[in-house]
Amino acid sequence: MNLQRRSKGIILLSLFIIGLLTTFVLTKDFDINKGKAAVGFNAPLFELRDIEGRAWRLADLTGNVVLLNFWAMRCQLCDGVNRSIQRLIDAKRENNEEFVFISILLNGDDPYIVAEYMKASGLNFPVLIDCKREIAGKYGVTGVPEAFIINREGIIKKRVTGLIEWDSPGAMAIIEKFL
Numbered sequence: 001m002n003l004q005r006r007s008k009g010i011i012l013l014s015l016f017i018i019g020l021l022t023t024f025v026l027t028k029d030f031d032i033n034k035g036k037a038a039v040g041f042n043a044p045l046f047e048l049r050d051i052e053g054r055a056w057r058l059a060d061l062t063g064n065v066v067l068l069n070f071w072a073m074r075c076q077l078c079d080g081v082n083r084s085i086q087r088l089i090d091a092k093r094e095n096n097e098e099f100v101f102i103s104i105l106l107n108g109d110d111p112y113i114v115a116e117y118m119k120a121s122g123l124n125f126p127v128l129i130d131c132k133r134e135i136a137g138k139y140g141v142t143g144v145p146e147a148f149i150i151n152r153e154g155i156i157k158k159r160v161t162g163l164i165e166w167d168s169p170g171a172m173a174i175i176e177k178f179l
Helices: 002-033 076-095 111-121 134-139 169-176
Strands: 047-049 055-057 065-071 099-105 127-129 146-150 156-161
Touching (some): 047 127, 065 076, 076 111, 076 169, 111 127
Parallel strands (some): 065 099, 099 127
Antiparallel strands (some): 047 055, 065 146, 146 156
């Protein structure tokens, strides 16, 4: 009789511990992703100013496929990604006016320095400034470069972290799926 009671106690304690661990793991994952952008869900809306002072609102771009790229001036990989993005923009501009590219600069670099970099590099896409990293926080950006492909309905379809040649056939095929 004592052995049965002890066995039941061990089983109940084990189930209790398993339940606690399961709750902890599920809650932890939920809290990490709570409020962050995720593939298959609406892209967080934002309004930012570009380096020339113009306001940009993601909501105004509904109906377009948007490639949203987060970067920083101090990021060496970002320079190559920016150049490949410019080549992609140049290729898509002729074929499709429903493709929009937006870059978001994460640090507080002087807009004049950024404009000089853009001019010297032959880049002519909009650069929005996210000095406080509020938008990067909404998107759950963990590093740069990091990009999101948003479809015409405002749903995030793809998240890309790290170095990618956006004008490569593979990357262009990914974007083409949504155009």
